[in-house]
Amino acid sequence: MRVENPPLLILAISGSLRRGSSNTAVLRAAGELAPAGVEIALYDAMASLPAFNPDLDDNPPPAAAEFRAALQAADGVLISSPEYAHGVSGMLKNALDWVVGSSELVDKPVALINASPRATIAQAALCETLTTMSAALVSEASIALPLLGRVLPPGGIAADPEIAGPLRVAVQALASAIQARRAGVT
């Protein structure tokens, strides 16, 4: 008897709290463009994550425990983040700091979307941190999207073929990497 694969769950994490954030918009669009059998859930509790405190690593505050559980439950992670002052969004890095010791990202397929191709320093720093955390970076799913200064169609990013095209391919590549990994361990 052949059992159907359960749907893939990808946790999408935006590095910006701005309401009109391009990064958050890209992640929402990724959810609309995801193929059947792939669910993309936006992590929306970043604002409630407290500042990382190593003394609480073994007994984290509820928001940090929930973030860890959300990562643990996900088959893969899709990150899109702005660069602030040539550095990683502090809020995003603080979230990652909460899971350095607890290891939810170890061997987890992760794709990095860069919504601002001119911002390369934070992207490189994020890549270095995720590699140090032993996340499985999926390079073929990590793309730059030329969103800056672009007038999007009424349907938003998912309706813009020049952005939706590569974004759809990236999501598929992340899903394929997750499936390959699943097959490898089955």
Place this chain on the structure above:
Amino acid sequence: MRVENPPLLILAISGSLRRGSSNTAVLRAAGELAPAGVEIALYDAMASLPAFNPDLDDNPPPAAAEFRAALQAADGVLISSPEYAHGVSGMLKNALDWVVGSSELVDKPVALINASPRATIAQAALCETLTTMSAALVSEASIALPLLGRVLPPGGIAADPEIAGPLRVAVQALASAIQARRAGVT
């Protein structure tokens, strides 16, 4: 009539909330070692700073407004921070993100202490961010201290000549940079 210079106020910022943090200990020691006329105040409200939200940049939450005011009131800044997963402490970067737009660090003398000389990636990234923010980095006050694995004397860092010596020199160098700047604008 010659008016005495008011005392110099240096805001000390630790990148770690850990109770036994070496970085916080270094900053406390710097306060003990400061020369007459130099006051070093430890910023102790980092845990209450919310995640940066660009939408609130012009109307920040109270903790962010207080952080900005503390920086504005300081003549200089002394930072000591750990490196987490080859990156800047997210909590510290989040604090800096709150003042990128409001500009309290522009032209402000800043010294970076590195309490773990083997951790060079975060220090370089912090340097890049502070330079991008137009802070006036004081290189002769930015030193590495070999604290790791060291058994400190009962009096702590300030009682250890091999660490207190260079730390005292660094504080003096930061104070001199502030004074030179003051003299320049008088």
